Amino acid sequence: MTSNGGTKWIKGALIGAGSFGKVYLGMDATNGLLMAVKQVELPTGSAPNEERKKSMLSALEREIDLLRDLQHPNIVQYLYSSVDDAYLNIFLEYVPGGSVTALLRSYGAFEEPLVKNFVRQILQGLNYLHEREIIHRDIKGANILVDNKGGIKISDFGISKKVDGNLLTGKRVNRPSLQGSVFWMAPEVVKQTAHTRKADIWSVGCLVVEMLTGEHPWAQLTQMQAIFKIGQSAKPSIPSDISADAQDVLRKTFELDHEARPGAGELLQHAWLALKKSSSSNKNALKTVAVPTIEISA
Template sequence: MSARASGSAITPSRLVRKKTVFAQNADQQWAFRPPPEIVVKQLSKFFPKVNLDTEVIEAVSSANSNTTPAAAAAPSSASASSKLQYRKSIRRVAEERQRILEKPSALSSLASVPEPEAGKVSIVRKRSTKMWGSKVEEVKPGQLKAQIPVAVLEVPEEGSSSPPATFKWVKGDLIGKGAYGRVYLGLNATTGEMIAVKQVEMPKTLSDQADDRQVHTIAALRSEIQLLKDLDHPNVVQYLGFEQSDDFISIFLEYVPGGSLGSVFRKYGKLQEGEVRWFSKQILEGLAYLHSLNILHRDLKGDNILVDPHNNGVCKITDFGISKQSSDAYKNDDGTLLQGSVFWMAPEVVNNQGRGYSAKVDIWSFGCVLLEMFSGERPWQGLEMMAIMFKLGLGNKPPIPENLHLSPAALDFVQNKTFAILEADRPSAAEALNHEFFKQDPNWSWARDSELARKVVLGGMANSRRLKR
């Protein structure tokens, strides 16, 4: 049995964190991540080991396709129906992708964020390219320095449902760390899309292969791959594909600009009630989707929720390293073990006694995230893990700070619903969305009413200006 105390990652000891452009911007678990258009303008800073301007990407495209600018430079003798082969740089691939994005980021102006319908979160969703079922290979820096062509790719037409046979990608700077492994910025060299890449190093030596921690980490990542490859929800981080090499197992995720909800608490302090409602409704929507598929997250906390302030404050649940799928999400599974982060852990996880638990543990953890947002501090502030486990075992709830004043609806939702000691008294994620708390101020707008939106976006602009220097 294992319990993780905080957001610290369980990773092989050989993975040593280095200083990166992301680490220079924040020291939280998930560092500041600018929108893709800023990354494209500063590619050399985010991909310092990659020769981005060497023309090594070999591609083919229809001669009459207007989606491939290089086609115009093809020999004039080629017929209109033939396939044209040409070569371009990784930088050019990224810039071409950026030009065809449907809508610009809201980085420069909050006014560009669309107004949502009353009571609804309006999301501009930019889907990433799925790589499941395709061959995926990393482009090594040595290939670029030697100007070795790295692929012959069938560049898909916009809107085509047929993926190319092979995706090539390059690795950039370290973004942060998750429950298992480290997460890097990546660039899909086939499509030009920014992606996030979670990597765990493969055990090679006999001692590594006998290390239970490393073996468990690899097993957890394989389980995560199988569990999440078919998920598709705007409030759940999109998993795109995976690659296994002699050195690493890598899984590819959508790139979410911004940072974690936890980093927001630590930097800006407690949130306004309207902001808490804005985020919590999205988190519940994501949880309801996961629970409908009988998936228990089991490690919900502020550090495992990513926030994109440039896309109307959309947030997404991430880090499924200890998630589990059961036959029925809301029925106890006696195969469930002591898993999760103690500060966000439900009483029945501690008092398991062989009875197991259900997805209602995620509702308790969600209540802890609510408390984080309202107070700007983690739950059980000031107490050590063993003391917390003892209190949970006695049926205690995380205390609400004395200086924290909640509305009656918010107080009822936190204390009597999410922190109900008995699992049966807690609502499901879908039921929780019907609480009075979510009916307050239905016309509240992220772009118009959120002070946090202005702080985060202005802070992102300041970071982006510093990156350009």
């Protein structure tokens, strides 16, 4: 664990809650740097609590081990951590705009061009993670932060995992319990038959629906009803008032066969998301036009 216990910081307002703990705005008392501080209260006292404390610390150290090596513009930057008898603090880059969920609450559903912009950035961040064998496992609006220039940052790696054999095959040995947010969950995760990188892609599709409509899929259902529905291989409804390309992306993300579901890199090449190159005619139009010199005799 990277520790910076000597650094003094000032605790500010509660700005959110993530897996395991609450998130506060913090300020470095030496240089004034604003940070997001994920603070986890550790159990104290009895022997069972000591075991819980060890288990929590172990899980948090796994999160830190994942975060510390990640360097990407679309992933929240880990700074350092500290631990004492009562709390473990994880110091992270502060993203001032808040989460996609908070923005939807404030401004309503997003227009398609904005969704496209955000999805492109999310997939770039996910592609970086997946290339490093990391599955996020909890992609949803609350875990996608937006800075004050519209830049996207993927956050909350509390239940993220490095890919291993058991995760990929879905064997009962050491298989994870049902973790994540049900409404964004892929069918193979609900059924616990597999949990690969492609589960994140299904969740991205659910996030697209969330951004376009202002509500996550299955919003009218309870969590238990949603688990049953998704477990029966039901797909979220695709909005009818969006472009054909956007609908096609959603159809691909909601592919029931996770092996046939496209990866993040493949989706970035889709017509809806690929950045258009300037045509040769546009390039010619931008060429400097020579202006003849007119001589004026005295």
